[in-house]
Amino acid sequence: xxxxxxxxxxxxxxxxxxxxxxxxxxxxxxxxxxxxxxxxxxxxxxxxxxxxxxxxxxxxxxxxxxxxxxxxxxxxxxxxxxxxxxxxxxxxxxxxxxxxxxxxxxxxxxxxxxxxxxxxxxxxxxxxxxxxxxxxxxxxxxxxxxxxxxxxxxxxxxxxxxxxxxxxxxxxxxxxxxxxxxxxxxxxxxxxxxxxxxxxxxxxxxxxxxxxxxxxxxxxxxxxxxxxxxxxxxxxxxxxxxxxxxxxxxxxxxxxxxxxxxxxxxxxxxxxxxxxxxxxxxxxxxxxxx
Numbered sequence: 290x291x292x293x294x295x296x297x298x299x300x301x302x303x304x305x306x307x308x309x310x311x312x313x314x315x316x317x318x319x320x321x322x323x324x325x326x327x328x329x330x331x332x333x334x335x336x337x338x339x340x341x342x343x344x345x346x347x348x349x350x351x352x353x354x355x356x357x358x359x360x361x362x363x364x365x366x367x368x369x370x371x372x373x374x375x376x377x378x379x380x381x382x383x384x385x386x387x388x389x390x391x392x393x394x395x396x397x398x399x400x401x402x403x404x405x406x407x408x409x410x411x412x413x414x415x416x417x418x419x420x421x422x423x424x425x426x427x428x429x430x431x432x433x434x435x436x437x438x439x440x441x442x443x444x445x446x447x448x449x450x451x452x453x454x455x456x457x458x459x460x461x462x463x464x465x466x467x468x469x470x471x472x473x474x475x476x477x478x479x480x481x482x483x484x485x486x487x488x489x490x491x492x493x494x495x496x497x498x499x500x501x502x503x504x505x506x507x508x509x510x511x512x513x514x515x516x517x518x519x520x521x522x523x524x525x526x527x528x529x530x531x532x533x534x535x536x537x538x539x540x541x542x543x544x545x546x547x548x549x550x551x552x553x554x555x556x557x558x559x560x561x562x563x564x565x566x567x568x569x570x571x572x573x574x575x576x577x578x579x
Contacts, residue, residue, distance in 0.1 A: 337401035338535060338542035344383040345542075347373045348403030351388035352485035355510050355569035356409035368566045372425075373407045373533075375558060376549040391456060391484070398536050405542070406534040409506055411458035413529040414466055420539050422546045424530030425578040429505040430459040432522045433512070435493060440500065443524050447476040449499035452489045455482040459502035462527045470526050486511075494518060502526065509570025530577065550578055 339345040349357035349370065357367040365386045377384035387403050395418070397403045411428060412421050432451070434440040440449065451474070453459040460482060463474040474480050481498065483489050486507050492498045494515075501508075508521045535543050553559050554576065563573035 336536075336539060337404050338539035339377070339380070339382050339404055340539075340541040340545055342404070343381070344385060345373060345377040345380075345405060346385045346387055346403045347408075348387050348389045348394055348397055348406045349408035350391050350485060352487045353408055353507070354487075355566050355571055356506065357388075357407075368562060368569075368571050369407050369409060371562055372550070372553075372559075373405075375553055376546055379549045379552065380545055391454065398534075404536065404539070405546075409504055409531055410534050411504070411529050412532040412534075413527070414458065414461055415534070418537070419534040420537050420543050421535070422533040422543050422550070423578055424532045425550055425576065426506075426531040427528075427575040427577050428458075428531050429528045430462050430502060430526035431505050431508050432500050432502055432524070432526065433490075433493070433508045433519050434500045434522065435496075436518055436520045438499060438520075440520075440522070442522060443473055446473070446500060448478050450479050450481065450497075451477045451500045451502055452481040452483055452492060452498040453502040454486055454489065455484060457502075458504065458529060459526060463502060467527060473526075490519075506531075506570055513568055513570050547578070554578060 336342075347370065349365075349367075351357060351359055351365060353367070355367055356369040357365065360366040365388065370386055373386075374384050376382075387397075389397055389403065394403075394406055398406065398419075406419070409426075409428070412424055415421075432443070432446070440446060451463075453463070460480075462470045463480055465471045478499075480502075483492070486501070486503055489498070489501045489503070490511050493501050505525075508519075512519050512521060533543070533546055550559075559576055560573050563571050563576065
C-alpha cells in the first residue's frame, strides 16, 4: 500500500477442469477387459472460466464499498463491478454479479459457481492459491480509530480491542503473516473478526471496539463518508496490490482481462471511472496496470 492505500502483484499457475463420463465395454468384451474412455479431447480441455463459457461470473462481497456494494437504487454497483462489466462487454461475455459469503469464495470458485473474485482482492500471500490478473490498484492495510479516541500511533493500541474482516489481508498480516505486525497484535486486548466491514465500523463508532484494521480503500471510503468521526493512523501494516483472482490455471481468462483493462486505461475509461468514485476514496494515482 502507499502511504494511504494498497499494493499487489503476482503470477499464476496451471490447471484444467475435466469432465468425466461413464465407461463401458463392448458386448463381447471380457469381464477383465479395461473399460473404454469415451471422454473427448474437447471435454478434457473444457473449463469453467469466462473464455471457456462466454460468461464472467463475478464473486464479490456486497458490503465492500466502494468496490462492490448495493447502491441507493437497490442494484449492485461499485468500482470493481463496473470494471468487470466493461471487461465482459469488450470480450462479448455475459456477466453475472454474484454476491458471496467471503468465507465461501474458494468453494464457489472451485465448483464453478463463480469464475473470478473481483472485489478489492489482495494478491500478496495468495499467489499459490489462484491464477491472478496483473495487479491493477495499489493498496495497503491500515488502522482506523475514532477521532476522539486519543489513539495516535501503533503503540497506543496496546490493550485495545481491534476488529477486522474474517480472512482479510489485514487479518492475515496481524495473525502471523508478518512477524512484526504479529508482535503488534499480541499487544492488543483482542483481535476480533467479523463478516463485513460496514458492521465493523458500526462497532467502532459505538465504542464496542477501539480500532478497525482494514484496506486503505475501505478506510478512505469510511473517512470520506464521516470525516469527523474517524482518523486513519499514519503507519501502515503492509503494502500490497489488488488483482482479479481466477481458478488456478485459468490463464486464458486472466490474459483476456489484462488486455481489456489495458485498453480501457489507454482509452480513458479507467480515469473517468476513478473520477466517478473519487468522493469514495478512489484515486487514479493508485492505478498501476500499465
